Amino acid sequence: MDSTVDGIILSFFKTIHTVYISGVVFLPRLTAKFIDENVRRPCQGQKIIRDDDLKGFGLRVTKGSMSWIAEVRVDGKLKRLTLGKYELMAPEQARNDCRKLLQRHALNEQIQAIPTLSQVQSRYLEVRSLSKNTLRNYINLTKRCLGDWYELPITSITKDMVLARHRELTRTTQQKSSGKTQANMAMSNLNSLFRFAIHHYESEDGTPLIVSNPVVTLSQNRVWHRTGVRRVIIPDHKLSDWYQAVLSLRQKMIRDYLLVLILTGLRKNEAASLRWTDIDFECKTLTIRAENTKNQNEYSLPMSEFLVAIMRRRKLDPRKSDFVFPGREGHLVDPKHCLEHVIDRSECDFVLHDLRRTFITAAAKLGIPHNLIKKLVNHVSVADVTDGYISLQVEHLRAPMEQITNHFLNLFGYDEKQWDEALLRTGKEVIDLNSLFEDLLHAISF
Template sequence: MAHLKLSKKVVDSINPPALKEDGKPSQEFYRDTELTGFGLKVTNTGNKTYIVETRINGKPKRMTLGKHGHLTAEQARKQAQILLGEIAQGNDPVADKREKKIQAVTLRDCYKEYLITRRDLKPNTLEDYKRCIEGSLEDWLDKPVTAISKDMVEKRHRKLGIRSHARANNTMRVLRALLNFAMERYEDKNGNGIIQINPVNRLSSTRGWYEVKRRQTLLTPTQLKPWYEATLKLNQEVTRDYLHFLLFTGLRRSEATGLKWDDVDFDEKSFIIPDTKNKEPHRLPMSDFLEDLLKRRYRQAEKIWVFPSPITDGPLKEPRTAIARVISYSSIQFTLHDLRRTFITIAESLDIPAYALKRLLNHKFSNDVTAGYIVPNTERLRAPMQQITNYIMEKIKE
């Protein structure tokens, strides 16, 4: 550790230190003889940085002023003198700098960190978040989260609601989740959250949320035949089989597209969905229709996916073009989730027991002590599964 009167000439003459014996980077420090606490750090790569070293609240602190070349020795010494004077008056520039950085956290920063933290979010949820934040709130991304006010939330919610009530509500729910995350994640120097009240709460206190009725659309018994016949006109067999699979299993779209051949057991005549909405693996028996469909697909299998994409090496994406064609051929409006609702409605109409129905849909038994003692048995679902298949096939053949 050397002590020198730091000047441009002196700093320019200092050679970088050699690497350590083990080959690791090294650095040397030079303290100024004119101003106590002012110094220079030199690394083996040749970087020369002016620093301030002192104690703040009894703890040693080292602060960077800037690189030699960007600052002269005299400029750096003056900055160091000002900084040391502030510390002598009881200020903490390190904490102040951290405070400014925290207060400047933007919605984009919060969004990125939230996604890193929530690694369990499913692809569909991530896509929904992207539509809400990057689509509906794109002009807010570089605003500090502390600058998002109740009035801003209310006005944007109203504006989005002109086009879609559901989209407006969903966007604000996602924003509320991000700001709740920010309230816990980012604290000021006193340990308080930089956001004390979530501005999205105004929509609840003023009853500003739009009333969005849950979709109740499904395929009626008389629509099953024309819908099925329309699917047979599709060019892509994988898409046709995928639509049939959704109808005959009641699975969610992502559960079906994520199905791999390793998840299918032809000996047991069953298949398992390992990654589900409620985090519980979901095993279902094959009805005769499903067994024929899966065996036919297996004979043609070239990839690990039961429903592979015709374009990429990954699984099938939502077949929007195929859905539009089926709607055009049949004149029946439907969504993929309508097929799940159709399956559920048929199951209920056949008086399938409540426990079997919940197992078929992989719904959790909330507040039911008895359900906790029941061990799921796939074989007990085989008859109800076949019963639903028989009903659909009867309507298709009418």
């Protein structure tokens, strides 16, 4: 009696564990005994019997044969691979071979899923909100310093590679300056990409594809360079020499560009990207668009009388560009050769950002309140709660701007006779034919 009941129960469980769907059978663990007792060959077509214990392992049964198979997905499509004939391969051997094959396939898929450095950078820049200038500098620096790594899977970049590249980038640059800043910035960019990748790339089961950041080796080995903050300004006693060197430039557009930088404190790209639609001659203001500022805040500045005169001269440029300072394509980018001329002529070594620092220093020397200086140079302090309650309009800045301009003109040793007649006649667009002819020749050679 007991044996009969046991047989009924066993038959019941076999029944509920066997499900037929379109010729596919799902069974418990496939063993030789289970297959011999339960599997029947179909009269036509084929039957796939899948093992419940090892996903992807199964038996294909046709009218004339039975074969062990492994099932994998390739590009989203199910593929069946034959492991061997049922009669020639024991179930455990077939199961082990299938497990190894599935493991290799999973590893290959994981490798293919790992993004390249270039792919990580593209995705990183898509989600980050960066100004156009910051974006361009980021891409240019990374491409110049790490471009040969772009097509590598990001996980193939090792600690030894990072250490070696950091040492290599420390070499003296083409501008004869130390490469320490370049090396640090390139590795800082790489560090950001790895930190981003660790949190944004996962496998199907949610585990991270990238689990380590090789850039940490620079901290572990204490090889980050101590570069310090650049604090260079053009000292008062050198401003006259600097001004005379600027006036000696044949390219009047570059001359005007350099003067605008030092008399406004604008960043180089903020000034270079100025369009004529940003200049209001009636209100005597200029506006820096949000997309061209570092903090993506649009702001306006009053123009001193001298600045208005410079802008009126720029308006006479025969190239008729949308930009105040036009370049070969779009706006002016980097007047490197002209800077070298000014540096050699004035014996005053500087970079364009030093002119902004010189402007801020001059404002502080004149006793202009700190909150007005911050407004003039578009500095925002998140920690300063009080600053958020102060609303300053452009006209609040006009007197300080005029004061700073006059301070510089005095230090320049400004002489009206040195200046073009068209620049002196503020409010009138007087055309100097000689100047126009020079500008036309420059435009053609440009």
